[in-house]
Amino acid sequence: MECRLCLSQAPAESFVFIHDNPHPLVQRIWTCCRLQVMKDDGLPDSICLSCENNLALLSTFRNICLQSDETAKLRLSEHLDIKTKEIFLDDLIWKDDETVAQPNMCNSPVNNEINEWEQSDSKQTIHLIEKPTPLKISYSKPGRKNESKLKARQKIRIPFKCEVCLKTFAQKCVFKRHLVIHTGNKPFQCDICLKSFTRKGSLGTHINYHTGIKPYKCDVCLKAFPEKRTLVKHLRTHTGEKPYKCKICFKSFAQSSGLGAHMKSHTGLKSHKCDICLKLFPQKSNLATHMISHTGLKSHECTICFKSFTLKHHLAAHMKSHTGIKPYKCELCLKSFTEKRTLQIHLRSHTGEKPYKCDICLKSFSQKSSLGIHMKSHIGLKLYKCDICLKSYVVKYNLIAHIKSHFVK
Template sequence: MECRLCLGSAPVESSVSIFGDRHPQRLEQRILTCCQIQVKRGDGLPDTVCLSCKTNLESFISFREACFRSYETSQLRLDDCLNIKTEEVLLEDVTWDDESSLPTIHQENNEICSKPFPSESKLILHKRSHTREKSYTCDICLKSYSRRSNLSYHKKCHTEIRYKCDICLKSFILKHHLESHLRSHTGIKPYKCDICLKSFTRKYGLTSHEKSHTGIQPYKCDICLKSYIRKDRLVIHLRSHTGEKPYKCEICLKSFSTKTILESHKTFHTGIKPHKCDICLKSFTRKYCLKSHEKLHTGIKPHKCEICLKSFIHKYDLVRHKKSHTGIQSYKCDICLKSFTHKYDLVRHKKSHNVE
């Protein structure tokens, strides 16, 4: 038997099948993590490894995970020591020696939100969030920003230096963004909600989640009146009304409404599918796709239709099913004017017009 990794020969009893390992993290996945070698069943290469290489892989994985855990612990300690609020300090939280040292509160001409600011420069900077004025322009790609700090951060994307994830090959401009991304592979979620105990890999994810417990949704769409907890979610939602898709794939030129969707799309061009189902061995490019797929093996259908009592595994299947009870057919063929309830039925129907 020949070892896939070192090409050394070993007797059958000292060889381990790559695709027969029952470890929670399958052997082919560990090889990909450690060596960046894609192992596929039936590719004509050896499908076994020797015990020595298998031991080295396990030692490397253990060492790597220990390093991640140590880093997370150190980072949490540092966050506790440097728990400094970098945003604007509320005036009522500041104590002054005497009244003469109180700063001038610039509130005049701020008729939009009436928020006070200690200086004229901060007032002018804040007003740009309402007027969407972008005074700082990148001299390379001409993209504009309202803050100089945002422009400085953006310019780093034009440099050749990028921090790349060794597992999924995703690149990042800043090193700490890569370190935060690596938690999605290790499964470490150090930030926990005190109310519902839900955990998050990033601190801002926890901060955003905690707002959902207040019930306050201050950002409202003027078109459909839908409300959101965060302003960036409202901005993304507004694109569904305007049709704006500012993020374009450099490979196929397809456009998307959010950067997250674009990054998810790019993984399809790499062909790498690091997330594999332990039951049927099907692979996926995104972790959430794997989690959605794994529900098929449980057989549990928690989403039930109140009208016909039919159950579904995923909520979006239930939402799509409910349209069949309304009788509304929103999708119309522009060739024969026939209407359909679901978009995929319209797409399938249009193929009948292109038989020739």
Template sequence: MECRLCLGSAPAESSVSIFGDPHPERLEQRIRTFCQINVKRGDGLPDSVCLSCKTNLELLISFRKACFRSNETSQLRLDDCLKIKTEEVFLEDVRWDDELSLSTIHRKNSEICSKPFPMESKLVLCTRDKPFKCEICLKPFSHKSRLESHKISHTGIKPHKCEICLKSFSRKYYFESHKISHTGIKLYKCDICLKSFVHKHGLVLHFRTHRGEKPYKCEICLKSFYLKSGLVIHLRSHTGEKPYKCENCLKSFSQKQGLVIHLRSHTGEKPYKCENCLKSFSHKQGLVIHSRFHTGEKPYECEICFKSFYQRSNLMYHKKSHTGIKLQCDICLKAFIHKQGLVIHLRSHTGEKPTE
């Protein structure tokens, strides 16, 4: 058999099927991620690899994981040595000219690294003291200019408005950063999956998905999240908090986006239109799923029987058929795989008619 990676020949008994690997991460996905080769079942190319290539791939993955662990350990050691807090200070807070370097900037009670900094970047100042405190929320700041900028957030005033999408911002820096998103320019690219981002911060957050890093953990159920916003939204599932309320029907939502989509049910707005059949949808995800019926794309595949589905919810529903777990009717003991099947069956005992 021919190896997909090195094109070498190997006996069938010493080859490994790309699509039959029982490993939790699956050989197919690991080849895509770490070798950046798009493998697909039935593409006419070899569907197996030799043991040598599989071993080399596992060594590569182990090496990358070891590097990440070492880097994290080094960062922790560095943090322990410094034992100081860092604060990001934007360029608007510092006066300088083209030839000025960080080594010439002097601030009281600050420790600054002597390294020239590009004009379009941020300054990172290491400081122990934050003498300027907000009178409203008591948040401390090391510089008065940062405090004055922060105070605007309490007024609700957003003087910087985007002429393209009409979105408003309280700070000029955020406004300038937002404008880049309309240019379509994405300078920051992931070396692993080649996905691109408008801002460097987006790439840094995205990289956590490859490292499996989830620094924000729920103290109640211990579930972890890539982003702090994800944890904040999740905590509402424990507290029952739904801060976003519809003024028309008083229905509440835990996320702002949920309210935005719901409001369209009152206005009838459906801004997402299919280019093939002109069918419209109130939210983007509805259009994405619908478009797959035109393309035939079924990205969600069952790892057991390899059956594919248009959307993830259908796959999760299908997976229950492989578990062997069934819900049983208390009256006649008939068993069902899905709850909906049991609900419909119970009507045969109660005489209840389905609602139209």
């Protein structure tokens, strides 16, 4: 995308749409830059975050200057305590060999007559001069109208603060819209699924899911989305941007939900329990993924070797083995791997690190899968059974070794 003001180009998430923004960007651009921005004029309809910050600073500086000007005029009028001051020509007297102090009035008729007298050859004292129309220099105090304008400007500068969540807002309309969230009032209801919303725009976006309308399209992969924020999140898969960072381990995430799920790993709280193997998980989605392993369902199949996998990302990792590309290399033994996590697991064989510990017997393991297999020995769960002698085993490869013993005999 391209910025309307500085013409800089960057990904879409680095821009703010001029006409969709709740802040009066069109008015601010006109006030600060005297640039009229029209909707659907064929020019870029968004500005970059840098220009938005500069506009905010310039608008704030302009408001400070206007307020300071009003305050300075008010102080001056209070100091002089004068509304009007009249200057007459007969108050000015010139005498021979005296320096005349002229008033500071550039284009007044008095000055014209003084200049004509100074340019004459004979400098005589003026006795009879017609009295001109009084000239008035007004120092008007700001009346009620000016004071109301000043108070109005001050009110605009004061942010609106929510007493519930202490969040501040620059505009009253946005503040009122925010208060609806705390009241729980949802006046806009969907006629199809009867779901309610606090805003009319949110209901309109929700209707797109029922109608199948997807007006927001990705320029890279041409994938369409029913709402704008979903498109913004999708664009991060192309740009690789991860704006959400963990403050503990500094790991970054593309979405806020991913960061929220990650933070539970630091707390150690695992409230979701598997009813079969009693394994605990921090999230319900993790438990649902784990339950597929117990069903034995492998719906993801490799198109080259027809090997099946339980999860989609396991198939994606397997497909790399067919390409033969191994970009991750161990610096100690120079062994290469297709995935980064496989290299990290391999490095533990050099360092001797065993981060996975059994809570029952305190035995440690270098891999998470090894700990999972070990935990089955405590609960006595033997899922793998020999069809020949009906002997059961905890681990699948133990069953394979046992079956081979039958054929050797």
